[in-house]
Amino acid sequence: MIKSRPLYRPFTLDVSGRAHLVVTDQPELPEMVDLPSVDLEIFTVQTVSSEIEAPVDGNRRAFHAVVDLLAHLPRRLANDKIGLRIYAIGTEAFVWDVHNIARAAGLGSAEIHLTHAGSLRRRVYCAHCKTMSEDVTDNIVLCPGCGASLLVRDHFSRRLAAFMGVKVDAEIPGEIPAAESLYQ
Amino acid sequence: MKLRIEAISVLSPTIRRFILAADDGAPLPVAGAGAHVMVSLPGETRSWRNAYSVVSGPGMRDHYEIVVRRSQQSRGGSAFLHERAVAGDRLEVGLPQNFFAPSRIAGRHLLLSGGIGITPFLSYIRTLHTPFELHHCCKREDTPAFAGLLPSGATNIVLHTNREELNFRTLLAAQKLDTHLYCCGPEDFMNDAFGAARHLGWPEAKIHRESFGGVVSGAFFTVHLKKSGLTVQVRQEETLLDALEAAGLEPPSLCRGGACGECELPVLAGIPAHHDHYLSDSRRAKNDAIMTCVSRAHTSELVLDF
Structure with a gap:
């Protein structure tokens, strides 16, 4: 294992946060994610070929492509208030794209949690x-x-x-x- | 370095401003935003070293400007500056140190100060190139003094004369993601602000505190020093560090505000009352070290390996 290779942790809720935004490049959150019973906002990616379902509730939003999600994220974060924790779940390229957008929006490393899930591509x-x-x-x-x-x-x-x-x-x-x- | 008091101005009955410069007018070391200097001040029985923020802007190298409130329980330092110091006096002044520099990666800064805690922010507001908001809380009678130190007409600088008026919860909840919080003032003022911030999910990395000068007084206790064989009494209104120095010892110290960790001494027996911001929670729980500048004792006696 070389030093530049990031280590990832399974998803756990950071209880120090006031609000939580979970973003994934997959149609649904992976099964390993045990959702806590707090208010979470969830962004997923459901490509046209995948079955399109109505949002489960008002806190869920499905994008049609990863690029759409990544394009929306900076606008969303620009209006957000401190106390937010962001959780990225997906391929390494995706979670680090989310990380870099979050850093540019002013979030620090303690406010960003990355979980690698799905393909190793x-x-x-x-x-x-x-x-x-x-x-x-x-x-x-x-x-x-x-x-x-x-x-x-x-x-x-x-x-x-x-x-x-x-x-x-x-x-x-x-x-x-x-x-x-x-x-x- | 020895600096001469060039001028003294009386801003209020308890607040004075001092201009310090070198005898030969030589340029002084640069003091960045938030920096302070330790000033040695003669007292009745001994001399005191007090930390004062350098409020002149970082570009000012021909003089340092400090603003000093006369502490009600002055041990001698601020009382000397208010009652005995006159223009022309020479004072020993240390090199500028900075444990409270503004974050370079912050997009915005929220500055909260109480009373004389405004001083580090006076250099901030001359330096910051990123948006900031300053909320200052003070007693009504001190308002003219502080208003005179601040630029007039700035909409991002607000003076409050009533603590109720400044709602930490509302203010801290409304901040954008790239904001850093800085707080300087009385201990309870800062604890209220940081308590509200933590409750609202502010991460530790975005919370900055300056707390020097808040002399932690407490119950009398006795310290036995193993290496030097001395026993030192720490009176209610003095710090352990001051008591060690008064006993003729030269313990390590730097910031004298519980921030830097320089004054750490090993504890062999007794339970310290930790007031510093340096030791981690796990180190505190071990009770095997004490920051002599601010911490005291839960037990009537402490044994230190010094």
Whole structure:
């Protein structure tokens, strides 16, 4: 385990908070989330293909795409009052995107709780041309920016919410090992 | 460093402003927003070291300006400045220290002060480039003195002469997510503000307190010092640190306000009454250390490894 690799905790309510906002990139909160009996506001992502249900109550809001949720979040936080705790549950790229939006809105690390749930797929940052590749499940990926075959490292950038990818055949050009599907 | 009292102005019967400068007019070390200096003041039987916020702006290097309230239970420090100090006197002044600097990542600042606790914020309001709101609470008779220290006509600066008027709950509940809270004033004023803040879910990292000068008085107790073999009595109105110094010892100290942790001494027996903001709850529970500048004793005697 390398130091840049974040550790995640299971969802638990931070009782020091006055209000709680739970956001997930999934249609429903994962089963592991044992919802406490306090007022929570919940944002989920229900893509068009998933069954669209009416909100369970006024505190639930379903977005049609992760980008919609992430675009709404800064506007929502700009009007919020201190005492809020935000909980992000989902893939690593998603929870760190939420983290960075929350930090920009003025929340501190003690007010943000991240839980990794669902797929292990990674966002990969090309160390050569800075292009991001989303939803990478193999340990070697072709960079859509510069065409290099990138080895997906465990080195994680919280700022970019991405893993670092470096040219796998930098030493001997053309020698590219077979990719393994490690991040399902 | 030795600084000369250049000028004294009487702001109210209990509040005076002092201008301190070097004899040769040499530039003084920069004091950032919220910084204080320790000033050594001669007393009847011994000298006292008191912390005073530097209220002149951080750009001012030709002089330091301090505002001093005469403490009703003055041990000698503020009484000296009010009754005996005259322009031309030289005082020993330490380098500026800062345990109360404004947060650089805060988007907004909410400043709450009570009485003479306004002083660190006088440098804040000259420095802050991000939006702030200052609420100051004082006695009605002190209003002209404080109003004179503050810019007039600023809508984000509010003077309150009645504690009821300043509702901490309402004020703290209305703050945006990027606000940091700063509080300086009497102990009960700060406890009320921080109690309300915690109840409303303010995280510790956004709560900043300045508390030097709040001399914690309490019951008389006796300290036995193992290494030096001395026994020292701590009177009701003096601190343990002051009592150790009066006994001719040179215990470690820095902020003298329970913030920095420099004055920590090991406790071998007895139960300390912790008044500092340095020790964690788990360290406090062990009762094996004491911050001599503010803490006292629950037992009539303490044994310290000093």
